[in-house]
Structures are given as structure tokens and as C-alpha cells.
Amino acid sequence: MERAGRRRLRLPGALRRGLTFWRRSVQARVVASTLLLSTAVICAVGWLLLQQTREGLLDQRVGAVTSEVADEVAEATASLESASGLDADPSVQRRDLVDLIISRGLTRGYGVVVVGPVGEGGRIAEGGTESSPLLDLSSVPRDLEERFDQPTSRLAWTYTTISTTDADGRVVREEPGIAVGSQVQLPADGSSYTIYFLFPLDEQAQTMGLVTRALLYAGGLLLVLIAGVSWLVTRQVVTPVRLARQVAERLAAGRLQERLRVSGEDDLARLATSFNQMASNLQRQIRQLEELSRVQRRFVSDVSHELRTPLTTVRMAGDVLHDAREDFDPATARAAELLQTELDRFETLLTDLLEISRFDAGAAVLETDDVNLVDVAHRVVDATRPLAAQRDVHLEVHAPGHPCLAEADVRRVERVVRNLVTNAIDHARPDRPRGAAAPAEGDAVAPVRVVLRVAADEQAAAIAVRDYGVGLQPGESAMVFNRFWRADPARARTSGGTGLGLSISLEDTHLHGGWLQAWGRPGEGSQFRLTLPRHVQAPLRQSPLPLVPEDAKEPVG
Structure with a gap:
């Protein structure tokens, strides 16, 4: 009903184009304002002239007729007196x-x-x-x-x-x-x-009629002349501004060599010179930034590739030590276990760095297929259930009875959901404030929940991951996707995270043309929502799941 009402309220095409031209054209508004003011002035001056002319004609006529009546009366009186005898x-x-x-x-x-x-x-x-x-x-x-x-x-x-x-x-x-x-x-x-x-x-x-017609013709002609003059005058000012806008749009499109043509020495010429200097400085700085970014991407890629070979060698030696740890003394065996754990984390970090370098280089591609997000949620829950059991976290999936399909790369979508679930497991415990010591081994820890919700509509499909842990401080929901950012550096990563998981998840989501958003409140946990269009890069207008969970408390004050 609302859409139908909007269709009925649409303006005709000609009127809509006219309003658009009026909003965008400074020249048209200046000319129209000049004409309105000139019309008011001409009408006021014309009215005064007509009043003065009318009063002058009437005064002259009154003087003439009274003089004529006096002469007529005097002549009639003289005629009667001469004939009285x-x-x-x-x-x-x-x-x-x-x-x-x-x-x-x-x-x-x-x-x-x-x-x-x-x-x-x-x-x-x-x-x-x-x-x-x-x-x-x-x-x-x-x-x-x-x-x-x-x-x-x-x-x-x-x-x-x-x-x-x-x-x-x-x-x-x-x-x-x-x-x-x-x-x-x-x-x-x-x-x-x-x-x-x-x-x-x-x-x-x-x-009076002749004077009125003359004033109307003169006023109309004067308005036409004023419109022409104001159009020409404003055009001299607006044309350079339009040229500057066109050049600015081309600069924004990446054509950094575009410049304004400078002619004369007036204020507009000085403005064009300043604009060209600004464009040159921006071009130089952008090129420097591009060069630095290219060097950085190349450095990350080269380092990641170069570390593969020594990492493989160290991995082989670590595997040997890890397999033979039962023959070592307790301290050496523990060192072998720690070495194996850190090697796993180091290998994950290299994989993430290579993935980030591919995103930065624009080399990431999608292998799309029809993906059922309900199946993705269940597969990720099954894969992360051992980790959740270690943390006494209970995983739940709330999904409809029908498939929630989206055209996507299943590998990248599963990676996004896995990152969100492991991140929720890491931060799911509400009973330990940031910086506090972890509970001692053997202490009873109450299980907590991490809930996955799946939904879809005609345009999009979404997965929301909700935890009831420490939550997010105000402003952290925008920073949580930054590379290597951590809300609490002292918090241990039981999942072995590298600090790049959410950044990679955000890049994967943007590659699909979707949304990855976060909500959190201290003491009430957080919720991350992944929204994908039903078709890749299709426009998104809304998500089938709310970002703020329904069980969130209303903020006080």
C-alpha cells in the first residue's frame, strides 16, 4: 500500500525535470530572483507614476472647469443684468x-x-x-x-x-x-x-489609458532586457564554476591530469590557478600514497611467500619434536607443545596475510553458487563445537524450516561465519571483566550461549551471531573490523586468532556486495550481522534480521 501511494504521489516528468533544473542551476535562480525584484520595483514605480499623472490631470481639469464655470456664470449674470431694463x-x-x-x-x-x-x-x-x-x-x-x-x-x-x-x-x-x-x-x-x-x-x-499602456510596454521591455543582462552577467560567473565542477568530477573519477584553463588575471582566474595547484598537489600525494600502498602490498606478499619455506622447515622439525615429546622430560615436552601451538598460529597468520594482500591487490575473485545459509550455519557450528566445549559455551541455531538461499562463494561465506562464531566464543563469558584473571583449572564454570539466527526475504539473506559476554564500548562497533584491533589486548585468544579475521570477513562481505555490521553494549554482549543479497552485487536496502537484538535492554536516560 505504501509503495502504491508513493507511485501516485510522483510528479509528472516535465515538472520533476523543471524542479531538478531549478535546484541545480544557480544561474536560473539568480535570473528569476532578479526578475521578481525588478518586477516589484517596476510595479511600484509605475504605480507612483500613474498616481502622479492621474492627480496632475485631474487637478488641471478641475482648475479648467471651475474657471470655465466662473466665466459662464459671470457672463450669464452680465447678460441678465443688461436685459433687465x-x-x-x-x-x-x-x-x-x-x-x-x-x-x-x-x-x-x-x-x-x-x-x-x-x-x-x-x-x-x-x-x-x-x-x-x-x-x-x-x-x-x-x-x-x-x-x-x-x-x-x-x-x-x-x-x-x-x-x-x-x-x-x-x-x-x-x-x-x-x-x-x-x-x-x-x-x-x-x-x-x-x-x-x-x-x-x-x-x-x-x-491615462495611453500612459498606462506605455508604462506596461516599457516595463515589459525593461524586464526582458533585465533578464537578458542578468543571464549574461551570471553566465560569466557561473560558467567557470561549472567548468571547475566538471574538472572536479573528472578528478574524482581518477583522471588526475585534468586541469582548468586559466585566462585573465581576475578573481576567477586566480581561483582557477589555485584549483590547478590544489589538483597538482593532490595528484602528487595520491601517487605517493599509491606507491607506498603498492610497496606495502608487495612487502606483505613477498614476506608471506618468503616465510613459507623456513616455516615448512620449522614445521617439519616441530612435528618431529611434538611426536617425540613423551620421551622428553616434562619441561622439554611442554616446550614442544607450545612450539607446535605457536607454529599453528604462525601458519594461520601467514595465510591471513596472503589473503589480505590479495584483497589489497584486487586479485580476489568469487566462485559463486546457490548457498543455503542454514546449512552453512549448521556446518560452522559442528566445526566449532569442540572449541565451544572447551570454553563451556553452548551453540544454538535458530533457522526457519525452509532454505535461505543466496548467490555467494560458499568458502568465503563459511569463513566469515566461522570467524564470527569463534570471535563470539572468545568473548562469550560475561562473568570475567576485561583484564581479570582467568578462572583456575578445575573451577566450575557456568555454560553460556552463543545464538546463530538465520533468515531471508525476497532481496537478501542474513545470519546474526549473538553472544551475551562483555559486549562493546560506545564507538567500538566501527573499530572492531580494523586490522589487528583488539578491544582488550590482555584477553587471551583461545581460538588462536591473528587479529585479521574480522577484517578479512569484512572484505569477503564487500566482495559479495553485502553488509557486515556489529552491535554491542557493555555487560549485554554483542551481535554481528552478515547480510548478503540474493544475487551478487544486487542493491541492498534492508536486512531480514535486526542489528539490535530483540532481547537487548533499552538504554537508560
């Missing part, structure tokens, strides 16, 4: 005023609403109103009307929305505008009439 009829003067104002509004492009007289129906909603044709009277704001409830000689203006209707009275057009109000007094009867002038802002709207 000829015609003193208020209705005639009102008609002349309305016709004059409306006709001028039609010719000059603004609307007019005449309301009055003030104090006798001075509101548009109360009737007695005349206006320009097809002009909706709701275009006059109420707050502007309230300013002219009483006679006044001042002008007042405000922004409004001018609505135009059709012949049936339906609103067909709305546009922003400026409403300016003023009052005119008729000479015939002294009554005041309020005149509202409605000036559209269509020219200013067109100007």
Missing part, C-alpha cells in the same frame, strides 16, 4: 438663462442641470428642474446639492459619474466626470437658481 418678466429671464446655459453646454461638451428657485423647490427631487437632453439627473451628487440649500456666491465641485439615457429613460452610458455647482440671481424678482455643470473626463481617461 427691457424685460422684467421673471419667467422670461429664467427661460433665457436656461436656454443660454444649455445651448452652450451642448456646443462645449458638458451637461447642465438648472434647479430653483432656492428655497422653493431647490432640490432636484422636488421638481422644477431643467437639464440637457438625455442627461440623467442622478448624475448630480446629493452632497453637492446640500451645499446649495441656501443662497451662496461660492462655487463647489466634486467628482461624480455622469449617466446618459436613451429616449425611454434607460441608462445607456456611464463615465467619470466633475460636477460643479453655482448660483445665479434673476434681476427681475431677485430669486436664486442653482446651476450644475457636469464635465466628462473622457479625455483624461484616454490620456
